[in-house]
Amino acid sequence: MFIPVTNNFEYFFRVGVVFCGRQSPGGHNVIAGLYDALTVHNHDNVLIGFLGGTGGLFSQKFIEVTEDALANYRNQGGYGMIGRTKDQLRSMEQVFNARTACETLALDGLVLVGGCSTSTDAAHLAETFAAAGCRTKVIGVPVTIDGDLKNQFIETDVGFDTVCKVNAQLISNISTDALSAEKYYYFIRLMGRHASHIALECALQSQPNMVILGEAVAASKTTLFDITKQICDAIQARAEQDKYHGVILLPEGLIESIPEVNALLEEIHGLLKQGISIERIPLRLSPWASALFQFLPPFIRKQFLLERESDESIVNFQIETEKLLAQLVDTEMTRRTKAGTYKGKKFNAICHFFGYQARGSLPSNFDVNYAYALGRVAFYLIDAQLNGYMATVTNLKQPVLQWRCGGAPITAMMTVKRWLKGPGVSQIGKPAVHPATVDLKGRPYELVANNTLLWLIDDLYRNPGPLQFDGPGASCRTITLSVEDRDYIGRIQKFRAYLETVKHIVKPGCPEDVLKAALSSVASLAEILSMMSTPAYRSIKPF
């Protein structure tokens, strides 16, 4: 975990870097950090940037990174400098090509920049390389906007901070506008894949009237009808206060989290995999799924039948959940009006999807520094001959000078999902770095849950303003990061400090009763911890 730096000046390092997966603000600074670490140790060290992601790795298309080439991309958004992956690492042929590239180019290290799938790929690649005697060390760097590459070693991923801040600015602007116009309900869907981290953080920053988190819906088994009713009741409660505007946040992954919708999507997915044509799928659905399918508006039916992405996930971002809900709510409000149970003004909705306009942003100061630090760390991991490691920087809620650099084996972040159901069902049995979902017992969710009623009725909209690079607010962190206590390495250090204190007390010359108390206590602790660490014990609970 704590890496000694060997200033090996005699040896030239050759390192390759690949952008895997979707672009995320800050990515370029990983290259910058890596390049600076390499060249500060030896000007002859070489950094190779593979073009177009893994595609460039397989086919050995690359550029040599130079100070001049880098100058235009430091602190800039996107992945424009070398481009990103379109294919993921899947086949044995691809793994073989990757190895050939690393051996041909005599690489000491290969840095894969990306999210959960990338980390899984990095671990598998590291293992294959080691088994084949390839000397290239594979290092992962956690970069994805989704905020779901998070575990005891990784506090947050690069890009999440920027994307949440840009989205929160836009949501808050819309809230301000809603409050002035007083006539629309805004349904805002946020890009961010399956987990609702972005929606949660944006809710904390903007305090909209409502946020519907996928994890909460899945946990409480809320149906599509329940959600519609819930929104309609909220609109009705607000109308009683003479309020006809509002802002409702929806995560991209919400649609998959609604149990019966997920069941339908799973059936469609299964049929697609069997090679059934899109036209025939509606006829092959189970009666129950078919009923739901027929109930949905035509535009949503069409979106449900879209082809899946390479990683077999639903093409979430193409399913306009915001429009589906707005339409269902509209129908229900019209019904209530006719039935005389709703007497307020007509419900008007405006729908938004925020994704690209945040993902392409200039990175925030936090992401700029974090990505740069991770890039530098990646070099030290390679220098330390570590293979299959993830570069980590912790204690991130503190000022940069108090950050702690380190690394952790990616395998320690991998789990096997035994009871996984749904579109990702093929992953059963394969160890992988799984996306973290929102912890419904965590502090960030608690903050939202405690304020639900207040935000719903009182319009306590908060506007964090646009992303600042200078002046007050320029160095603020996400609220999620600030209220979570994820400083794993910090806590290990704290633990070690306690051990030192105890060791200092219990030494030759200490009283007999102190020794006795210490001995019995430590013996018992050692026994408990060894028991807790056995594989048998750890398999009791699902990961």
Next chain:
Amino acid sequence: MFIPVTNNFEYFFRVGVVFCGRQSPGGHNVIAGLYDALTVHNHDNVLIGFLGGTGGLFSQKFIEVTEDALANYRNQGGYGMIGRTKDQLRSMEQVFNARTACETLALDGLVLVGGCSTSTDAAHLAETFAAAGCRTKVIGVPVTIDGDLKNQFIETDVGFDTVCKVNAQLISNISTDALSAEKYYYFIRLMGRHASHIALECALQSQPNMVILGEAVAASKTTLFDITKQICDAIQARAEQDKYHGVILLPEGLIESIPEVNALLEEIHGLLKQGISIERIPLRLSPWASALFQFLPPFIRKQFLLERESDESIVNFQIETEKLLAQLVDTEMTRRTKAGTYKGKKFNAICHFFGYQARGSLPSNFDVNYAYALGRVAFYLIDAQLNGYMATVTNLKQPVLQWRCGGAPITAMMTVKRWLKGPGVSQIGKPAVHPATVDLKGRPYELVANNTLLWLIDDLYRNPGPLQFDGPGASCRTITLSVEDRDYIGRIQKFRAYLETVKHIVKPGCPEDVLKAALSSVASLAEILSMMSTPAYRSIKPF
């Protein structure tokens, strides 16, 4: 134009302020400036904020503005403090109610904050008040995001700067994203009413691949099919360079500017005014308009039939021009692929409408200062007993300390549109402050026109980054303002300086030939200028 300040400490001023029209960033600072000017002169002066715009004025619903109430709204976006107009000033009854309110509340001044229609209303109200012997002076303040309240007295309006900067940030983020993903064409429609000022400024700031300005389309009589072809040709040219992404900007008013579409909209509007029901309108269209109507996709047909707003303009923002064009382009690209004339990858479009998320923004430093200065000026105009004047601040491209405060009679900005056609046809013959359109001979348009080909092919995307309140870039102006030379008062001052020089040369003691040259030259100038100023001469050319 140059207003003496009478520090009249014996007299208490009572002033009312109304937000008219759509919210615009910076509006609150007009109130702040007005309040500070009032109270710095006499702490007993009273500022009344009418609630809900003109509605509050007619029904005398208001709050007294206090330092405490204002504290939460200084430098903030939206119109949340007192709300905005839903109705415009139309009927004689409303004018009567406005007068009654001003007389009952013993107002010395009434400040109307808004765009072109508001300015027209302010001029009419001023005239009516003066005729009726009401002592309340009516003052206009130019606040609208659209950038179309612009003439020789007004360099730009409050809100335009902020909205362009926020939109440009988002467009640039999307361009960055497009360049990384390399698979989508983004069709982005920008809120901004009929004129294309926002689209033009955003194009200058972001340098997208294409921008289609309503004014250029109207001037060249381009049809919907021409525009589609133009975009398809551009996509084809880019495909030849192996580029399958791009960013295309469309102003909200584009749809009205396409001649045959405008003719269709005009027919529909006429039929709506005759009270024909929406269902029967398609049957009553002329054969030509009907053909176009049937050609359009169903969602656009539906949007064309939507009810008009109170000012009889089309509900532009509800017509999804971006989706219409994306669909037409998709159809044409599929046709070309089948015909074998296009051999590139499949065309993929993603559509966006940017409006609310920019309009609700915190105001930029420029708008904060500009609005505040205008608010202060409004007080001095009232103090100087000026009626029907617009508060103005000029020399805006220079630092704040070099700004020049003044006022101008609103009637001097009014024109009568004689040849106006289209949905606003009822305005014929009525003097009004008309929205300025983009000047196709102006410097900002020239900059875009000169770069068309370069931007189209070379992806010279520029990212101005998010709105900054501190650090470099925080005080930059819009490019439109920076390249235009609109300093009317400055030029008058320059002219006067020349006169002084001439006067200084031609005085008792000067040589005979100097006097002779000066006299003949000035006599001729005086004759030319008097001729140019006669009403007969001025009516020769259309306004």
